[in-house]
Amino acid sequence: MPSRKPVTATDLRTAVAEVLPWLNDGAPQPPRPTLAAAVRLSLRTLEQDAPGHTVEVRVPPFAAVQCIEGPRHTRGNPPNTIETDPKTWLELATGTLDWHTAVAESRVSASGSRADLSEHLPLLRF
Secondary structure, rough: OOOOOOOOHHHHHHHHHHHHHHHHHHHOOHHHHHHHHHHOOOOHHHHHHHOOOEEEEEEOOOOEEEEEEOOOOOOOOOOOOEEOOHHHHHHHHOOOHHHHHHOOOOOOOEOOOOOOOOOOOOOOOO
């Protein structure tokens, strides 16, 4: 399988900028392809910034990635799993929501001893 082209800061900034009115101003949800691009590029950026296979981060219905150094997961459900909705993920990625608040408010489901992204977020700030 060919490797994916790395996500550049410009690619990520451009994709996320298109959803900022929805995140910050209560504008209507952006079109599905626009939202999907922002989620996928931000997850791929996390994957690049925190390489590894110990934690699986899921943002249904758009994407899931494995990241964080440590023991590699290969079969069944991973022991360290993070799952959230697209809006919460993008708020975390842009720094408008911090990790600990998202977990405390049950906006993020994080299970496993390594399921903590606080060191790796935000991915960018506007």
